[in-house]
Amino acid sequence: MRIKTILVDDEGHAREKLSALLKNFGYIEILATCKNGLEAINTINEYCPELVFLDIEMPEIDGFRVIDNIECEPLPYFIFVTAYSEYAVKAFEVEALDYIHKPLDEDRLQVSLNRFLKEKDRHTSQYDRKIKSALHNIEKKNPLERFIIKKNGEYFLINSDDVLWMESDGNYVRIVTEEAKYFIRHTLSGFEECLDPSQFYRISRSVIVNIDWIIKIEDHNYGNYLVHMKNDVKQKMSKNYKSLLQEFQNF
Incomplete structure (x- = not known):
């Protein structure tokens, strides 16, 4: 043996x-x-x-x-x-x-x-x-400070500060940084439970953003909003997920 x-x-x-x-x-x-x-x-x-x-x-x-x-x-x-x-x-x-x-x-x-x-x-x-x-x-x-990402059969370490946003994609979550996009097999809701709530905010059913990468928030239509990210991407924020807007108004 x-x-x-x-x-x-x-x-x-x-x-x-x-x-x-x-x-x-x-x-x-x-x-x-x-x-x-x-x-x-x-x-x-x-x-x-x-x-x-x-x-x-x-x-x-x-x-x-x-x-x-x-x-x-x-x-x-x-x-x-x-x-x-x-x-x-x-x-x-x-x-x-x-x-x-x-x-x-x-x-x-x-x-x-x-x-x-x-x-x-x-x-x-x-x-x-x-x-x-x-x-x-x-x-x-203990909120995650680093994400362990599997890509091409190997695991990599991504700091939470480097994550711009994450979004659901079927049975996966897409994690977006300035340099790359990564996929992890998980639900967005399950992932949200492990994040720092003072840094990451859910703005719709399918997207969570890192507040440190936001430039501004503007009115859009029908009570919804547009979240402008530092990489020039605009994310839609549903009127049902306005906790981020309240946080911005406290700055």
Whole structure:
């Protein structure tokens, strides 16, 4: 029996120490090690391992955002590894298999691996649903500052400040920046729940705009409005979505 495993940690010495400790467990096969969240997403989706040791606190993309972008079916089991005890509650909220606090030691690692071996055969789609649901609740509490976008089979990082607007397109959401357009499989309403409400405003059933990219708002017709963006695009704002206009009047 070989357990296909991936290690994710932004600290090189932590990756090296964990890798060295896991060599004492002959059934662990380390497929890859990752130094950041974006690399972890691409690597885990490529290899679809059974087990992932995942650092929670990483720059730009933390461990929770990594899990939220994994497409493997079923999901791997995740053992969270971190130096920050404040993340323990969140770790268990997302049904993490286990939580290990740094610094690591072989005895504590043995406990986690024993637990994994007992639980792995019970791994069902119910685990996937639970972890996705819990992650959705975490996202609503913590508005997205960066968007993880899949394009041509790879994932890219887009800062929320660089997004001009987003609009629904069938089963997808089109995210528009000055340089490019990206598509993400999501509903606009579901996406809206994860955005900062002081920065992003819904102006119609199909469009959400970034207030920082607006030049002006003008009357249009039948109580509707035109929103002028800094890239010379005009977006129609329905009279039923006037919270943006009220915000502008407060400037």
